[in-house]
Amino acid sequence: MCGNEALAEAAILAGCDAYFGYPITPQNEISAYLAHRMPAEGRVFIQSESELAAINMVFGAAATGKRAMTSSSSPGISLMQEGMSYLAGAELPAVVVNVMRGGPGLGNISPAQGDYFQATRGGGHGDYKTIVLGPASVQEMADCMLLAFDLADQYRITVEILADGLLGQMMEPLTLAPRPHRPLPAKDWALTGHAGGKQNIIRSLWLGEGALEEHNKKLQAKYRRIEENEVRCEEYRLDGAEVVVVAYGIVARIARAAVDQGRQEGIPVGLIRPITLWPFPSRQIGRAADTFPVVLTAEMSSGQMLEDVKLAVAGKAPVLFYGRMGGGIPSADELLGQIRELTLSKKQV
Amino acid sequence: MKTQFKRTPVLKDCPTHYCPGCGHGIAHRLLAEVIEELGIQDRTIGIAPVGCAVLAYNYLDVDMIEVAHGRAPAVATGMKRCNPDRIIFSYQGDGDLAAIGTAEIIHAAHRAEQLTVIFINNAVFGMTGGQMAPTTVLGQVTATTPEGRQSHGEGYPLQVSELLALLPGAIYVERCALSNVPRIRQAKAAMKHAFELQMQGAPGLSLVEILSPCPTYWRMSPSDAMQWIEDHMSKVFPLGRLKDMEKDER
């Protein structure tokens, strides 16, 4: 199974009630897969007329308490930002998958990580966050999807899975199993048609004096709770490391190969891989910076996660960067070259 | 003394924010009466637009959601497909439905979504200060057509209902007006029919367009506004049933 299909089958397993999407490369395997699996399970599948419509169909389905998702790639995700802002304002749970490609504009269809800022800063208008998960294998494409629906329901928030074309297209062995049951709050806010004579209203409009500020405070308190409880990251070969690489997604896989090769050559190098990109594992990286002299951030962008790494390191260690853009994929050898250089220049100092 | 007229229970007991002479109050009342008479208050979900009726959920006592500008038909699609036994309606103005939401309404009709759409056409953007709408008639002065709308450069009034009636997935399209009592009664009958079709599971979208007065931005008295609908607006937007698949077949 390719990453996109693994993610799609995991959506079935997660009890996704409805999928809405508009075709765009490199994520079309998701909709092609769900076009037969969803109806076969008696669930809803619609190919919408645009990404605007898709995200708003998700909005409608989620408002009635159903588990709903959409998937797209970078240009389509840009179109969805309006809807994602409304989802945040209305506090509706939803899952959005972004299989990133090169940009800006139409860009190309090669894998990229240029949408990190858009995903982790909110993306649309207003003061909000979405939970952002960065899978790094076909197995994690599935695992993140299972986790995403639970997190979305628990916090009434949008969860974005930030993958890339490479992860979407590649195949690896995969084990699919449902997640252990997580107790989730009842959806007594959902629109079901005046249940029990009580009117439910879902809105993102708060006109009363101070009402919107109160609403924002409530949202921010929720975001702090998520930062407290939902940070996930992987630490790899940090023992005695003098250089620590920070990378997510497919770049973390490449970095892992570079770390293994470096260790074979006797270079003390390790890896921190954020799995949640928001909330960002700032504490873990900050702790690492206390111990390790140099941090190297690697991305398929001009340096977006780099800013979060710098904030986490807070000047305690130099933070260097290696990146490729526009669909360029860094090789393990390129990264290893960077690591070698860093260790050499450190010895000279 | 015998009560002649009272609030319908589907309308909440509160004053609206609408301007004097505005048609939204009448349209809300008709909608509430229809929902009550059909006995569907406990299974109806309404969608409020962006526009003057954005606060419709404060007046109509049914489950409601407020959505992004123009996107109501897409939101309604998501709701109805996941909840086929619920009655879903959207309430949209001319900016919402005929400008920014053109794609959503065309495609909801094109997919034959089983929805009821109430389309309020007052030929102007009311909420934002009286700018030109797609349905503004030629020569009409608005905040953004100070010399009156010209076809050259500003286009012709957009007849969305006629467009939609062409689509096989739109099963019922009727244009009504609120300009006098018989017309108001007809508007209610049309709304009721549009809801009944959805209740019967009729295979497509029903839309009732309502020509509605905006005395504030038409810069006239409420009674002149009613007369303007009769004399001008209904010439550009002819009243009547554009399509009723059920009746046309018989």
Next chain:
Amino acid sequence: MMLYEELVIAGFGGQGIVLAGKLLAQTAMRAGLEVTYMPSYGAEVRGGTANCMVIVSDKPIACPVVCTPNALVICNKASLSKFAPRLKPGGVLIFNRSLIQSVSSVPDGVEVLGVPAEEIAIESGSPKCANMVMLGAYLGKRAHLSPEQAAASLPEILAERHHKTIPMNAAALRRGADFVLCHA
């Protein structure tokens, strides 16, 4: 013995490159090995170049991207000039002799093997199974998986409507391997 094989299969779109790669990946997975498979994906639907990268190992695989392969299965000339210079010393290059007359720009210390894939495919029943001949040749050369193991995975890789071609594809895999065993 430690196994870490980085293979690139490349050719024209339509030559069954992706299918051959998927079959190898599936076969390796069934044999209990670690495997990653990554296709190139282009905007064009037909024609153009196609390639895929397969890594087979007995340890978890960190990076699925192959930069310096130790094995190449090359089915057209354009792919030869693109991938041959990247081959690791000590690696193996298997090329389709039916379409590629001469091989140049190959790094030193690389073993080069020409396979008349089209001819063998026709002998097996159809020129369409040249991809299976090439994969069979690779399996014959490397021997960490057998053509019979690959044939057993065919039902999982081929669409149901193509299942009648399984015996022919299995034969092509075997003949490809036999060619290498007889001529190498």
